[in-house]
Amino acid sequence: MAKTLVFGHKNPDTDSITSAIVYAYLKNQTGHGAEAVRLGDVTEETAYALEQFNVEAPREISSVAGETQTVILVDHNERQQSADGIEDVQILEVIDHHRIANFETEAPLYYRAEPVGCTATILLKLFKEKQVDIPKNMAGLMLSAIISDSLLFKSPTCTDEDRQAAKELEAIAGVNAEEYGLALLKAGADVSQKSIDD
Amino acid sequence: MAKTLVFGHKNPDTDSITSAIVYAYLKNQTGHGAEAVRLGDVTEETAYALEQFNVEAPREISSVAGETQTVILVDHNERQQSADGIEDVQILEVIDHHRIANFETEAPLYYRAEPVGCTATILLKLFKEKQVDIPKNMAGLMLSAIISDSLLFKSPTCTDEDRQAAKELEAIAGVNAEEYGLALLKAGADVSQKSIDD
Ligand SMILES: [Mn+2]
Ligand SMILES: [Mn+2]
Ligand SMILES: [Mn+2]
Ligand SMILES: [Mn+2]
Numbered sequence: 227m228a229k230t231l232v233f234g235h236k237n238p239d240t241d242s243i244t245s246a247i248v249y250a251y252l253k254n255q256t257g258h259g260a261e262a263v264r265l266g267d268v269t270e271e272t273a274y275a276l277e278q279f280n281v282e283a284p285r286e287i288s289s290v291a292g293e294t295q296t297v298i299l300v301d302h303n304e305r306q307q308s309a310d311g312i313e314d315v316q317i318l319e320v321i322d323h324h325r326i327a328n329f330e331t332e333a334p335l336y337y338r339a340e341p342v343g344c345t346a347t348i349l350l351k352l353f354k355e356k357q358v359d360i361p362k363n364m365a366g367l368m369l370s371a372i373i374s375d376s377l378l379f380k381s382p383t384c385t386d387e388d389r390q391a392a393k394e395l396e397a398i399a400g401v402n403a404e405e406y407g408l409a410l411l412k413a414g415a416d417v418s419q420k421s422i423d424d
Numbered sequence: 425m426a427k428t429l430v431f432g433h434k435n436p437d438t439d440s441i442t443s444a445i446v447y448a449y450l451k452n453q454t455g456h457g458a459e460a461v462r463l464g465d466v467t468e469e470t471a472y473a474l475e476q477f478n479v480e481a482p483r484e485i486s487s488v489a490g491e492t493q494t495v496i497l498v499d500h501n502e503r504q505q506s507a508d509g510i511e512d513v514q515i516l517e518v519i520d521h522h523r524i525a526n527f528e529t530e531a532p533l534y535y536r537a538e539p540v541g542c543t544a545t546i547l548l549k550l551f552k553e554k555q556v557d558i559p560k561n562m563a564g565l566m567l568s569a570i571i572s573d574s575l576l577f578k579s580p581t582c583t584d585e586d587r588q589a590a591k592e593l594e595a596i597a598g599v600n601a602e603e604y605g606l607a608l609l610k611a612g613a614d615v616s617q618k619s620i621d622d
Contacts (some may be wrong), residue, residue, distance in 0.1 A: 339535040
């Protein structure tokens with residue numbers, strides 16, 4: 227049977243790419259075959275995070291048709307932000323931090339949304355609830371997502387839970403969140419600059 | 425400020441009544457003012473459970489208009505199963521075990537759905553996650569909901585998680601699940617019988 231595919235939204239940001247990787251890791255650790263994929267290009271910011279923590283980018287797909295029968299959505303739920311063909315597969319789970327809209331299932335599912343600033347903050351809870359150890363590189367990717375979504379803890383969507391999660395992840399990842407975070411955001415900003423210049 | 429109202433679906437079954445009571449209790453224990461209400465009559469089955477564990481039925485409302493600005497839905501999510509006026513209040517949370525349909529929010533929220541047989545099975549997890557002690561009567565209500573939704577563990581929707589939850593709750597509630605469960609279902613069945621006869 228094909229693996230369950232795990233992916234974030236189209237035009238993926240760092241949270242969408244890293245949460246797919248991290249949650250696929252957690253699913254595999256708990257005995258469910260899962261593969262992270264992505265619905266678009268990896269940004270320079272995300273590429274920086276992946277390189278820092280030595281993790282490869284997931285393969286890109288545009289449609290789930292012919293790929294799998296079952297999917298897990300991270301960092302989104304709205305159909306128009308999701309993979310083409312999403313209406314023809316079973317959504318087993320959603321892990322997200324956005325409002326719910328344009329979302330409907332045929333069957334009961336695991337849906338975990340919390341009003342926090344980043345999907346990774348919820349993923350950290352899931353590791354704890356399932357009592358799975360967090361490897362250094364997975365912690366680094368989750369920290370990167372929180373830094374990215376919260377603009378280094380400055381966004382109004384950033385909650386105390388996100389800040390607390392980042393502190394825990396910083397220790398496991400073995401980096402300084404402020405220093406690493408500035409470098410991460412800079413890696414992304416350089417490119418926006420470039421595309422304006424070009 | 426008005427309390428957050430917590431309620432299950434229209435034509436409430438035992439899970440909808442007891443999960444509203446139990447989750448309102450948990451919210452109050454964790455510092456969030458909440459009141460359980462109901463969207464219809466208490467069945468004979470539910471009345472039996474409430475009496476056995478010495479808990480009063482929540483007050484009945486038909487519309488949330490003028491009642492509160494914030495609500496928490498348990499045991500349902502579809503708008504047509506919910507309170508009149510639901511579109512004019514903020515849904516802060518949903519705790520449910522059904523498919524998602526006809527549901528949309530303006531803002532991020534806490535949404536916890538799991539593909540299990542009963543809302544109470546999820547509530548038991550939430551008590552543990554929040555490290556709140558479960559009083560005997562709250563355990564009895566949760567056990568009642570699982571017995572009701574699973575028809576004493578015989579329904580195809582009943583999962584191992586529901587069975588495990590019932591075992592834990594049975595010990596706290598201080599009843600024998602099989603004996604108590606038969607009496608509970610009989611209390612409900614007597615009435616269906618009566619209404620056929622009448
Ligand atoms: Mn995103
Ligand atoms: Mn995000
Ligand atoms: Mn119900
Ligand atoms: Mn139910």
